[in-house]
Amino acid sequence: MQAQLIFTNLLQLMAGIGVFLMACETMSKNLEAICSDKLKKLFSRVSNNKLVGVMIGALATVAIQSSGATTVMTIGFVNAGIISLKQAATIIFGGEIGTTITGQIVALGMFGSHNIDANILFSALAGVGVFINMFARKDKGKLLGYVLAGLGMLFVGLNMMSTSMKGFAQTEGLKLFLANIDSIFALIIAGGVLTAIIQSSSAITSIAITMAVSGLIDIRQGIYLTLGANVGTCLTGMLAAWKSGGTNARRTSMIQLIFNIGGVVLVCLIDVLIMSLSAGRVSIGKIFESLFPGLPHTQLAMFHTIFNIASVIIVLPITDMLVTLATRMVKDEQEEKASEHFYYVDENMVATPAIAVEQIRKEIINMAKIAMENFNLAIEMIRSLDFSKNEEFEHNEKQLNFLNQKLVDIIVKLTRTNGINKKDHRYLTSTYRAISDLERIGDYAENIVEYARNLQEANETFSEDALNEVDKLSGLINSLYESTMKTYQGDKKEFKEAQKLEEKIDRLTMNMARNHIRRLNEGTCSPSVGAQYLKLSSDAERIGDHLININDKDYVISH
Numbered sequence: 001m002q003a004q005l006i007f008t009n010l011l012q013l014m015a016g017i018g019v020f021l022m023a024c025e026t027m028s029k030n031l032e033a034i035c036s037d038k039l040k041k042l043f044s045r046v047s048n049n050k051l052v053g054v055m056i057g058a059l060a061t062v063a064i065q066s067s068g069a070t071t072v073m074t075i076g077f078v079n080a081g082i083i084s085l086k087q088a089a090t091i092i093f094g095g096e097i098g099t100t101i102t103g104q105i106v107a108l109g110m111f112g113s114h115n116i117d118a119n120i121l122f123s124a125l126a127g128v129g130v131f132i133n134m135f136a137r138k139d140k141g142k143l144l145g146y147v148l149a150g151l152g153m154l155f156v157g158l159n160m161m162s163t164s165m166k167g168f169a170q171t172e173g174l175k176l177f178l179a180n181i182d183s184i185f186a187l188i189i190a191g192g193v194l195t196a197i198i199q200s201s202s203a204i205t206s207i208a209i210t211m212a213v214s215g216l217i218d219i220r221q222g223i224y225l226t227l228g229a230n231v232g233t234c235l236t237g238m239l240a241a242w243k244s245g246g247t248n249a250r251r252t253s254m255i256q257l258i259f260n261i262g263g264v265v266l267v268c269l270i271d272v273l274i275m276s277l278s279a280g281r282v283s284i285g286k287i288f289e290s291l292f293p294g295l296p297h298t299q300l301a302m303f304h305t306i307f308n309i310a311s312v313i314i315v316l317p318i319t320d321m322l323v324t325l326a327t328r329m330v331k332d333e334q335e336e337k338a339s340e341h342f343y344y345v346d347e348n349m350v351a352t353p354a355i356a357v358e359q360i361r362k363e364i365i366n367m368a369k370i371a372m373e374n375f376n377l378a379i380e381m382i383r384s385l386d387f388s389k390n391e392e393f394e395h396n397e398k399q400l401n402f403l404n405q406k407l408v409d410i411i412v413k414l415t416r417t418n419g420i421n422k423k424d425h426r427y428l429t430s431t432y433r434a435i436s437d438l439e440r441i442g443d444y445a446e447n448i449v450e451y452a453r454n455l456q457e458a459n460e461t462f463s464e465d466a467l468n469e470v471d472k473l474s475g476l477i478n479s480l481y482e483s484t485m486k487t488y489q490g491d492k493k494e495f496k497e498a499q500k501l502e503e504k505i506d507r508l509t510m511n512m513a514r515n516h517i518r519r520l521n522e523g524t525c526s527p528s529v530g531a532q533y534l535k536l537s538s539d540a541e542r543i544g545d546h547l548i549n550i551n552d553k554d555y556v557i558s559h
Helices: 002-034 036-043 050-064 067-079 085-098 100-109 118-123 125-135 139-169 172-179 184-198 201-214 219-232 234-244 247-277 284-291 296-329 347-351 353-384 390-415 422-458 464-488 494-522 527-550
Strands: none
Touching: 002 036, 002 050, 002 139, 002 201, 002 353, 036 050, 036 353, 050 067, 050 085, 050 296, 067 085, 067 234, 067 247, 067 347, 085 100, 085 247, 085 296, 100 139, 100 201, 100 296, 118 125, 118 139, 125 139, 139 201, 184 201, 184 219, 184 247, 201 219, 201 296, 219 234, 219 247, 219 284, 219 296, 234 247, 247 284, 247 296, 284 296, 347 353, 347 390, 353 390, 353 422, 353 464, 353 527, 390 422, 422 527, 464 494, 464 527, 494 527
């Protein structure tokens, strides 16, 4: 019967963990979708102010209910060169504070009385959330329903884990076995390994709380299991950094590992010192027992919160030293970085869609800048027949081709993930055409360079009047580009201005064709030069069309 009881409770524990993790995932993705705009604004405020970094990390983790996602996202920013190691460190510190909110929610659900159990009350939110989702008409209402359903499921999973622990508590052999585990190192290792397997420190902390409430372990054992979970959660960031990250991304994951291991070591030393000085009468566990008597769930949750806040307070002033240590531990590698690369996007960011969408927007804006750089270089070459900047032109063209292919791959992955709100999803589907338009601008710039080479080979040039018209056309296209980028970033007032500029470009190219015929009749322009001139005029007009395409209302993100 003992074996059967253990097996039954083990199955129930596994079911509870599964429901708990699914609840965390549901809450995380839908909270992220609700808070997407706020998250974008939050990360746009990253600065060298350490407290701002901590605040951003804490708020982001609370918003998406996942310190692992915050860490992976931060590693993505570092890998893309958007933030420094120092800024990344402070965000990760804040994430460690933000992740304690789950433990506090779990502890809150453990409160109850003879008349009503808070766990049951919160579990009912699963049904409330489903009903809200079914009858809500707006997207935010449906997302809120999913969040409430996830919160309710979290307590359903917690209740299943708690029930299984009560069953385990009836097994004297198991109770005796757990009671004899007093090695703090064994408990830390157990917490770390279990977290690495489950990939959720919140789940292990919650299991520790339910074990403490059922009497399977004491508060001291729960504390060291929780400390182990803190170390085990580093695996998520390390996998992301060492799998696809650069040197600084790996250093970021190392900073998190040093921070968490350092905090655990400090607690162990303090606990051993207190016990030695008091002859075993006082320990950290007993201190929290006296602070929150008869509430083991609150004792563990408060320890977790206070421990992480205290760790950040201690480490924050020496952040620079921690960054230096991580830099020395992870040496610079002679990385052969491809000449073509992303400027803002990193594949790790896919784990946090709201931020990834914002970085894709920035990458597309930068792609437009590169395309226009090539257009201007091409115009300069055809005016002067000086090809000294051809290497720069070729590099830009390769970068445009790289972005055309690789950026689309990232967007496809992103659109297949959960947690994207409808506005962001609509924007992502529009990016395919925007990227294609920008790549075509690069192709037309290549054509213009070819026309310049044809002129050089024929030892001919445009007339002074033709060059003036080319300059005017180039100026209008650059004005259209600037107006287009303003519209693309949310300035809807620029939309009509962009349309006026595009119409001016159309009229000018028509006039250029008439003027070319006049110059041919006057003998001031040869047929071969005129052919290159008309081709340039036609390609420039098409560049204007591609720019105005990007002004499509579906492309514009409202802020």
